[in-house]
Amino acid sequence: MSSAFGDFGPLTERRKAEKARQQKRRIMIAVGTVTIVAVLIVIGAAAIAYTSKSSSEGGHKSSKASPSKAKSSHSPTSSDSESSDSSPSSDSSSPSSSDDSKAPAAGGDLKAVSKSIKVMCSQTDYTDACEKSLGKAAAKNASAASPKDIVRTAVEVIGDAIGEAFGRADLILSNDPRVKAAVDDCKEIFGDAKDDLNRTVHGVDGGGFGKEDASYQLQIWLSAVIAHMETCIDGFPDDEFKAKVKDSFTSGKELTSNALALIEKGSSLLSVFKGSSSKRRLLGEEEQPALDKDGFPVWVPEAERRVLKGGGFKNTLTPNVVVAKDGSGKFKTIGEALSAMPKVRKERYVIQVKEGVYEEYVTVTRAMANVTLLGEGSKKSIVTGKKSFADGVTTFKTATFTAQGDGFMAIGMGFQNTAGPEKHQAVALLVQSDKSIFLNCRMDAFQDTLYAHSKAQFYRNCVISGTVDFIFGDAAAVFQNCILVLRRPLDNQQNIATAQGRADAREATGFVFQKCEFQAETALRDAAKPPIRNYLGRPWRECSRILIMESEIPDFIDKAGYMPWQGDFGLKTLWYAEYANTGPGANTAGRVTWPGYKKVISKTDAAKFSVENFLHAQPWIDPTGTPVKYDLFT
Template identity: 30%
Template sequence: MITGVGTCILGRPWGSYSRVVFAKTFMSSAVLPQGWDDWGRSSTHREKVVVPADKPFITLSGSKSSTTIIKGSSHSNIFDCCGQIYHNTGCKITGVGTCILGRPWGSYSRVVFAMTFMSSAVLPQGWDDWGRSSTHSTAYYGEYKCYRPGAASSGRVKWSRHLSDEEAKPFLTKDMIGGQAWLRPAPTHFKIPSWITSNTVASIDWSTALLIKVDQSGNGDFKKIQDAIDAVPSNNSNNVFIWIKPGTYIEKVVVPADKPFITLSGSKSSSTIIKGSNHNNIFDYPTLSVLATDFVARYITIQNTYGAGDKAVALRVSADKVAFYGCSIISYQDTILDATRCHYYSSCYIEGATDFICGNTASFFEKCHLHSTSEGTGAITAQRRESPSENTGFTFLGCKITGVGTCILGRPWGSYSRVVFAKTFMSSAVLPQGWDDWGRSSTHSIAYYGEYKCYRPGAASSGRVKWSRHLSDEEAKPFLTKDMIGGQAWLRPAPTHFKIPSWITSNTVGGNK
């Protein structure tokens, strides 16, 4: 029971990972509506956030912008990391140095500033043509009743406009974006969605699955793997087993975040192949991208055939509780982008040349064959752990390493990179030094590169870099079981019973030919 003379909050964090739970507790009106306080510590979420096109009517809200921060450091692909504003009314412009109001990315660029405070940071010219004088007559750059030093009109480029009341009128209300029809107030009442429940996973019968068949010949429910995935309802809560009949499927396959509990399975990896050849952007162009939790792949080949010369991801995993059994995953550079959370690989063949297992996950590789195809010196891992507090790292247990040329076991993509090889066969392809610091000697004392009871020529310890570790039984213990990825809680056997989903009809194939 909580009562009070005045008002109170439930708590604030003395430690960064403060944890407090109130259950079935009477709370009088003394408890403030906000409930909690962050003690002036901002919550910074380091994420690349995408609100997909098929998920309208979503609100993201913090308590105040100074304490709720979404932060990223992406670059290169402009569509992944930037936004634009084209109309500015009643705004304020300040700056450390100087700036212009805009320049034309498109020939008919249109920007209007109205009733805006402009500090002296705004250069007198106001605008720039980006070296394209042809835009002077086509771009529309306007100002209306702006004020303070940066708004002085005397120095403005001649091809910008100072708008009259009539000219400015269309830009002064939300009608220019049809705002009256869709802008909405914040909600005042809340309820928990039916599809958010702690019992969802516990309630699934893993022995029985909804069966969807993919067959290029047309004798299944779908001819394409992506079509089968797309047919699974959003916010799926069923165990779905997509059986892919033998064939080579030239597809870019994505398992979206709102479709958990899906299995993709062939009969054997040598005959069921998903193949792509995209390259460069490691997040957008993998052959298979897994964004949904509780995903499983069995007995399929996932291949990127682009070859040498650029990043060419075969498999991207950006989801929690994902497992691969008996799969072949093949490319040249960045074969597997193990981006986030916990993953398991069992009896898989993984082939590449440069950093062919990379990312920042807690991943457990058991009885896998790692084959380096680099004719020079390849690198098997590039693990990206970036702080000592991150519970991430790659563990290889009972694996096998072979190669065409020579290779190292890993190099630090992140300063606190953590990789352990245990009871692993290492052929002479593994260089005596074992590891490389990627030219950053500062990582010697903070990266964690360990080996435990590995064997054959490539495992000889005499030539290893001094900053790698040969682990004792006690030091190796945390890395020798699936507990390091919490596997006991989420790894599951293959289903033994199948039924047809209600949303798969006899006409499905006919509609997908």
């Protein structure tokens, strides 16, 4: 009860006054404290902003000073981890950060692009070149930082590098006819390289990046760009000119390798970047390629679209024109028939070549897509020539027949170069045609018979004969049910069936021999003549790749199987393997012990090199009706 009246009286009033004074002091102290805290916050914010700026600048310098750190990581996990360390949610430079609205848009974009470039370049083999070239391009255009945009830029910068290199080759002045011929080759090859680069850029723009089949096509085109550079270099004699030209292409080859790596890692890179921005569209929506009226991605060139559609060829082998040496056809030469071919057409163009030996040099140009030569048999309808390296012609120009236009097909045709073994390099058939098919054909020469130069190629039921490196080049080629005939070379030479020319491990190229048979012509086994050693292959380039599987290897093949090119060149970086071969020469016990030779691989690994998996070929082989085994025979 006393407490109920305790607030009344003089003592109570004094207590009230004392409490009021204490409350006033507390309020004043609180206000002062709040003011001090506010000042400290402002100062702290300024300090953080300054420190952030300094750290950002220092980070870029550190990245340039220690590129090996970025280069050491090749896994998506490492890239993802690196990205999360500077994620948009915690860094003021992120496009999704609210602080960015106060900063110039270009600066924010450049920071975002720089981060993306760093993550993506960590997947390449030439990290310094990657970051430098893409960073320079980003400084000019920092409007986008998506993986697709960066890959597009990675392809575009190749053009500048190889343009400069080809330009240097063009400026070489010499009275040596071989040097002059090499310069002329480089001029022509530069056009091919530019075309394949443009295709790649168009493919990336059309949604090809990150999807298996489309990415494979991009890799095929870029692999061809490397082959073009190497071909330009090859034309020069082994002198100072060749060394200078080779050096000038270093940057172009590194940048192409980087672009190949980014495309190869497309799916994993997209997954890394999938959650990196709160403003992104769904991944499937962003990367869905636009389709044309026929259901093909818009980036697929018209020539290839006709290849995939088949052009009505499967059920109609009716020739458009007939070539007959005896005058019974519309034309007497294949060259005339090609020259008269309509430039605009929707269907495959079939040229029937009647029996006869056609002494002419033929080129199916890049503009001549979907051409079929329909012969009357590989020993009846024959194109022949005799150009050779010994006569002052570059190997690239010795070919009797050159197929460049995509979708080229030859059925029952023979291709010859009769220069002879003493003339050295003398090509019968040179193939640069993508998605090309050779069925029931024959290629006969000695050294360098078949130049499978670049892009995707399929050979079925063909006979290929020669001596030294008689199947060579940098194509992605499968030889199925073919016969390889080793002929007698010069007495001081050895026979080498293959010399695959993959120069970079990122290339999607290599030679696969499936269900093939190695044979020896009678003269090779002549006991009255000096014995000749015979090998399956040797590495023309550092990353040469060959698989011989389910094939018959006879006893005249040397037990070592393969021979080196020169010294230890490529022995660690090549990839040679065998699978399920038969015959007395198939025993791998005595094979070479090079680090790059894998001996007998598993069925799972061999299946990766089937026609379907290695060439992605069903869409372009099926419409032609060509017999094919898409998987393994065993």
